[in-house]
Amino acid sequence: MARAVSTRRKIGFTVAAWVVAMLIFFPILYTIITSFKSETEAIAGFSLIPSGTLESYAEVQAQSNYFKFFLNSVIIAVGSTILALVVAVPAAWSMAFSPTKRTKDILMWMLSTKMMPAVAVLVPIYLIFRDTHLLDTRIGLTVMLMLINLPIVVWMLYTYFREIPGEILEAARMDGATLWGEIVYVLTPMAVPGIASTMLLNIILAWNEAFWTIRLTTTNAAPLTAFIASFSSPQGLFWAKLSAASTLAIAPILIMGWFSQRQLVRGLTFGAVK
Amino acid sequence: MKLNTLFLGLCGASALAFAAHAETITIATVNNGDMVRMQKLTDDFTTKNPDIQLEWVTLEENVLRERVTTDIATKGGQYDVMTIGTYEVPIWAKQQWLLPLDNLGADYDAADIIPAIAGGLSADGKLYAAPFYGESSFVMYRKDLMEKAGLTMPDAPTWDFIADAARKMTDRAAEINGICLRGKAGWGENMAFLTAMSNSFGARWFDEKWQPQFDQPEWKKTLQFYVDLMKDAGPSGASSNGFNENLALFQQGKCGMWIDATVAASFVSNPKDSTVADKVGYALAPDTGLGKRGNWLWAWSLGIPAGTQKAEAAQKFVAWATGKGYLDLVASKEGWANVPPGTRTSLYNNPEYQKAAPFAKMTLDSINSADPTKPTVKPVPYVGVQFVAIPEFQGLGTTVGQLFSAALAGQSSVDDALAAAQTASVREMTRAGYIK
Numbered sequence: 001m002a003r004a005v006s007t008r009r010k011i012g013f014t015v016a017a018w019v020v021a022m023l024i025f026f027p028i029l030y031t032i033i034t035s036f037k038s039e040t041e042a043i044a045g046f047s048l049i050p051s052g053t054l055e056s057y058a059e060v061q062a063q064s065n066y067f068k069f070f071l072n073s074v075i076i077a078v079g080s081t082i083l084a085l086v087v088a089v090p091a092a093w094s095m096a097f098s099p100t101k102r103t104k105d106i107l108m109w110m111l112s113t114k115m116m117p118a119v120a121v122l123v124p125i126y127l128i129f130r131d132t133h134l135l136d137t138r139i140g141l142t143v144m145l146m147l148i149n150l151p152i153v154v155w156m157l158y159t160y161f162r163e164i165p166g167e168i169l170e171a172a173r174m175d176g177a178t179l180w181g182e183i184v185y186v187l188t189p190m191a192v193p194g195i196a197s198t199m200l201l202n203i204i205l206a207w208n209e210a211f212w213t214i215r216l217t218t219t220n221a222a223p224l225t226a227f228i229a230s231f232s233s234p235q236g237l238f239w240a241k242l243s244a245a246s247t248l249a250i251a252p253i254l255i256m257g258w259f260s261q262r263q264l265v266r267g268l269t270f271g272a273v274k
Numbered sequence: 275m276k277l278n279t280l281f282l283g284l285c286g287a288s289a290l291a292f293a294a295h296a297e298t299i300t301i302a303t304v305n306n307g308d309m310v311r312m313q314k315l316t317d318d319f320t321t322k323n324p325d326i327q328l329e330w331v332t333l334e335e336n337v338l339r340e341r342v343t344t345d346i347a348t349k350g351g352q353y354d355v356m357t358i359g360t361y362e363v364p365i366w367a368k369q370q371w372l373l374p375l376d377n378l379g380a381d382y383d384a385a386d387i388i389p390a391i392a393g394g395l396s397a398d399g400k401l402y403a404a405p406f407y408g409e410s411s412f413v414m415y416r417k418d419l420m421e422k423a424g425l426t427m428p429d430a431p432t433w434d435f436i437a438d439a440a441r442k443m444t445d446r447a448a449e450i451n452g453i454c455l456r457g458k459a460g461w462g463e464n465m466a467f468l469t470a471m472s473n474s475f476g477a478r479w480f481d482e483k484w485q486p487q488f489d490q491p492e493w494k495k496t497l498q499f500y501v502d503l504m505k506d507a508g509p510s511g512a513s514s515n516g517f518n519e520n521l522a523l524f525q526q527g528k529c530g531m532w533i534d535a536t537v538a539a540s541f542v543s544n545p546k547d548s549t550v551a552d553k554v555g556y557a558l559a560p561d562t563g564l565g566k567r568g569n570w571l572w573a574w575s576l577g578i579p580a581g582t583q584k585a586e587a588a589q590k591f592v593a594w595a596t597g598k599g600y601l602d603l604v605a606s607k608e609g610w611a612n613v614p615p616g617t618r619t620s621l622y623n624n625p626e627y628q629k630a631a632p633f634a635k636m637t638l639d640s641i642n643s644a645d646p647t648k649p650t651v652k653p654v655p656y657v658g659v660q661f662v663a664i665p666e667f668q669g670l671g672t673t674v675g676q677l678f679s680a681a682l683a684g685q686s687s688v689d690d691a692l693a694a695a696q697t698a699s700v701r702e703m704t705r706a707g708y709i710k
Contacts, residue, residue, distance in 0.1 A: 040547055043547075063313070064332075122344065123344065123347075127348055130350045130351075214337060215341060215344070218302075218352045222331070229337055230333060231332075232333075233304070236306050237522060
């Protein structure tokens with residue numbers, strides 16, 4: 001009897017999980033479906049069966065050079081992630097293994113910077129970029145995105161490092177390991193899964209960042225967020241083209257997310273069941 | 275063979291050296307059919323001007339406005355040509371953020387620009403942006419439904435006629451709404467329509483001393499008329515509808531009438547996209563007999579920021595894109611129906627254009643009947659038909675738009691919305707120093 005109840009509950013949870021997942025995924029699915037419709041079909045009303053035309057993709061490519069935007073997205077997302085890890089690994093190590101009275105406050109302060117509305121600092125940041133000639137450069141955007149995502153990277157790594165027993169590091173020190181050797185040869189190899197999941201999440205966040213990437217670029221460093229924005233029209237119904245542009249922009253990150261979902265989930269839930 | 279190779283090599287090297295010296299101008303623009311078409315036709319410009327290369331930045335209207343405002347205000351220098359509207363031009367010209375366009379070439383024929391449009395893009399008698407396409411607003415209606423209702427649309431209807439016709443055309447069972455109007459909140463959305471409509475009811479945003487006027491009977495009449503009409507004959511969820519949503523409804527045959535931008539005429543009459551293409555008629559925006567019609571005036575235009583280092587090349591491009599030659603170029607490549615409308619008088623005298631665009635005369639009449647310098651029945655201290663050309667209007671217009679959208683959705687009464695609009699306007703105008 002208990003087993004039957006348990007099985008029923010399992011099925012119930014599974015169905016509920018699928019329903020919730022499909023609800024969340026549906027806008028993306030419908031965008032993909034719409035991208036294979038003609039403009040007339042796209043505005044005709046709700047339909048899950050597209051005609052399968054590729055005309056929107058052809059027009060999108062004719063109107064914009066997708067690969068230039070794609071390349072910028074890759075460089076900026078990967079670059080900012082590497083830069084963030086270089087800064088965040090020592091910071092998280094310090095906070096995890098040599099905490100002070102203020103460590104928690106510092107962590108909270110770092111996270112609180114994420115709550116600041118970006119638009120509030122738009123003009124000062126724009127002026128700094130202008131004066132340092134970083135407007136519309138990949139380097140400028142890489143640094144900007146690194147700074148934006150740094151609090152999350154530090155937090156994730158901190159949570160992960162806290163799971164590593166401090167005794168192992170002590171043993172390394174006893175064996176004569178330097179600080180550098182301790183981080184590079186002992187801590188980092190043990191934390192590879194955590195670093196990998198942090199990296200993946202950071203790439204996704206950087207890939208999807210739209211506020212700064214649109215506002216600090218024009219032509220040279222514009223990534224895929226700017227590519228999508230260019231297909232939004234105030235006068236005219238170009239939903240199929242917009243959907244095709246969106247599909248092209250999210251496809252790489254969707255594929256990457258699919259293959260790395262195990263790492264991602266592990267990274268996101270780590271430390272949640274302590 | 276060797277000589278040939280040498281010659282080719284020299285040619286190649288010269289071409290590379292030339293390309294290296296070519297000046298690149300960056301153009302910020304919006305994504306609409308006419309602008310996209312221009313991007314496709316720029317080979318014509320670069321062939322005529324091989325020393326100038328073009329880079330395009332296309333953005334959604336509001337993002338573009340924010341981007342170019344930030345850039346021009348901080349002298350960021352990211353753009354050499356900017357697509358701006360009639361709202362920005364008088365404000366930016368006053369701030370000396372734009373270069374006057376006084377070097378567009380001998381054959382540019384600035385006198386051919388439709389006077390109402392040129393007036394909206396000038397300050398102190400100087401043109402600060404060249405119109406790429408211009409628009410007013412008018413009534414687009416279904417001739418078959420009008421006939422079925424036993425009515426005939428006059429060329430210049432009154433609001434009472436429109437309301438009567440809308441109620442008679444409404445057939446909820448057949449999913450036909452008598453009228454579709456903007457309801458989505460925003461200074462360029464519902465407030466563009468409602469401000470233009472209020473002009474025809476004798477209302478105004480501010481009196482001569484910048485005192486907000488939402489507590490006056492003219493505004494009450496305007497908003498009550500709009501809310502009642504939409505309740506009786508408008509589509510459900512109208513408070514979320516902007517240009518694109520109403521366009522979709524009209525094209526699917528779900529609107530008896532639609533009062534919106536004249537540029538929509540080419541969409542609703544295009545049989546490729548519209549199911550009612552052969553049944554659409556056009557009329558001037560309605561009035562109440564007070565001497566002003568409820569139509570607006572807008573022009574997407576090309577302006578040159580004062581901080582650009584490439585002013586000469588930028589002026590050459592602006593002259594090409596907004597000159598008569600460009601209209602001929604589009605006509606030769608894509609037909610007269612696809613020529614950007616609303617900028618030049620000569621286009622409307624062209625019989626080929628008149629034939630290709632049956633809405634041409636009504637568009638020109640609508641544009642000509644809008645006067646941005648005298649937009650209202652009573653005197654006002656501002657210019658702008660469907661907006662008030664002051665920097666504060668974007669924020670204030672959107673706030674008031676949200677209040678009016680809430681009234682349309684039934685979340686507040688007309689009186690409450692107007693009272694809140696008055697309070698918000700007094701507060702903002704006092705803060706900004708207009709009210710002493």
